[in-house]
Amino acid sequence: MSKAKKTTKKKRTTKKSKAKTRYDGRKANELRPTTIESGVLPNADGSAYIEMGRNKILVGVFGPREMHPRRFAKPNEATLRCRYHMSPFSVDPRRSPAPSRRDVEIGMVMSWAIQPAVFLEKYPRSVIDVYCEVLEADGGTRTACINAATVALVDAGIPMRDLVSSCAAGVMDGKVVLDLGDYEDKEGEADVPVAYMPKLGKITLLQMDGVLPVKTFTECVDLAIEGCLQVNEIQREALKKKYGISEEAEE
Amino acid sequence: MASKSGIVSRLKRRKIHEVLGAGNRMDGRALDEYREITLKTGVMEKTSGSAEVTIGKSRVLVGVKVQIGRPFEDTPGRGVLMCNAEFTPLAHPTFEPGRPGANAIELARVVDRGLRSAEILDFDKLSLIDGSKVYMVFVDIYVLSYDGNLFDAASLAAMAALKTTKRPVHTVKSGVIKLTKKTQALKLRKSPLAVTLAKIGDNFLVDPTADEEEVLDARLTVTFDEDDNICTIQKGGSDGITVEELHKALELAQVKVAELRKYL
Numbered sequence: 001m002s003k004a005k006k007t008t009k010k011k012r013t014t015k016k017s018k019a020k021t022r023y024d025g026r027k028a029n030e031l032r033p034t035t036i037e038s039g040v041l042p043n044a045d046g047s048a049y050i051e052m053g054r055n056k057i058l059v060g061v062f063g064p065r066e067m068h069p070r071r072f073a074k075p076n077e078a079t080l081r082c083r084y085h086m087s088p089f090s091v092d093p094r095r096s097p098a099p100s101r102r103d104v105e106i107g108m109v110m111s112w113a114i115q116p117a118v119f120l121e122k123y124p125r126s127v128i129d130v131y132c133e134v135l136e137a138d139g140g141t142r143t144a145c146i147n148a149a150t151v152a153l154v155d156a157g158i159p160m161r162d163l164v165s166s167c168a169a170g171v172m173d174g175k176v177v178l179d180l181g182d183y184e185d186k187e188g189e190a191d192v193p194v195a196y197m198p199k200l201g202k203i204t205l206l207q208m209d210g211v212l213p214v215k216t217f218t219e220c221v222d223l224a225i226e227g228c229l230q231v232n233e234i235q236r237e238a239l240k241k242k243y244g245i246s247e248e249a250e251e
Numbered sequence: 252m253a254s255k256s257g258i259v260s261r262l263k264r265r266k267i268h269e270v271l272g273a274g275n276r277m278d279g280r281a282l283d284e285y286r287e288i289t290l291k292t293g294v295m296e297k298t299s300g301s302a303e304v305t306i307g308k309s310r311v312l313v314g315v316k317v318q319i320g321r322p323f324e325d326t327p328g329r330g331v332l333m334c335n336a337e338f339t340p341l342a343h344p345t346f347e348p349g350r351p352g353a354n355a356i357e358l359a360r361v362v363d364r365g366l367r368s369a370e371i372l373d374f375d376k377l378s379l380i381d382g383s384k385v386y387m388v389f390v391d392i393y394v395l396s397y398d399g400n401l402f403d404a405a406s407l408a409a410m411a412a413l414k415t416t417k418r419p420v421h422t423v424k425s426g427v428i429k430l431t432k433k434t435q436a437l438k439l440r441k442s443p444l445a446v447t448l449a450k451i452g453d454n455f456l457v458d459p460t461a462d463e464e465e466v467l468d469a470r471l472t473v474t475f476d477e478d479d480n481i482c483t484i485q486k487g488g489s490d491g492i493t494v495e496e497l498h499k500a501l502e503l504a505q506v507k508v509a510e511l512r513k514y515l
Contacts, residue, residue: 060341089314
């Protein structure tokens, strides 16, 4: 075999590997395998379980119920209170079960992401508690939590304007990709989690980690919204499955 | 555990007593009958071992992680076993987020005592460098749904998880610890399991539900190893029990633990 031939072959393979997608074999705009199941907890008013890639997350909704401590109650509307928590065995190495500053922040941005979709004014002075337990983490837990929390809220019979669907996009090896897994989250250049209400066309969560030019950033947002729409379908399927609503009846 | 709130509880108590008087339970079970039990192992990938147990509507997930850490100063050459329980607020409307309460601490400690007094692990073999590096076995009990009898569910799940635990293997060369690609099953010497009985009136009930736990007079959790030795006992509840009742209870618990053991 001549030297020239060898190099062309090598070139071809590198080209191929570049075209050939990501570390887990997905296409750039492909979600991880995602399943949502609603009504999984007997004691919660509403609940959902999501597997998004290797993320395993349980969400329970309690309420609307009386606000404790009382002084936090709002006289004109309900408070949506999200708690994000990771199990000690959800990551390597083991994590302390005490809530971290990160957990508190994620709980807060989750509330902001979901609130716009809920008719809070229907329940003055009360609280709706959304408890998220990350049993196993694989990157993008906050988006997965939002997706499950939305389904759980619907399962709890709480009136909503729209479903909130969430998905991240980011940049890995210079390429804009959808729904980053743990590896891409850590090794990639940037991560942009987005939550979106498809019917109202509103973004309710937008964060970013990393450094990106504006153009790439907006590309990320566009791709993330595309992912949100895919997630929205999965959420609808989960609810239809639980409540046995057929296509015609939904119209 | 659940709230003991005045009127509702009194009504519930009366009803449960009434039904018990006729030798029945609210859910139609016999007094010595467990609810449906399911056990799954290997449910979490990032753990060294895991198991999920449901007893009726109670659901407990246990994740075991084995890591390297510092030994206690008084046992420099011995590995460490730590049990911890979290009552997630998902599990019941009365469970609140925050640090583990007295009930969670009791649950963790009763499971821990069962494992520890049975000496299920040979801690001397879990040391890498005496005095500074040993294997630490974390048993995290995660309560996902509460409808009574967490002791039995947690102890069964903990035992099942430990049985499937594969710990990492390290080599020590002149004070340097290296992780190998190998894993090794934890060597368990015993398999202790807990059985919980509730005394309501003059009756002993196996596998109490949340309602039954709310009205019980006394609670007795007995942990047996496979040779029917008692590894730990925990009595709860506001009422005492007589020696005669204790014997009766132990006899019943011993029969029931054999039933639980079939799930392991």
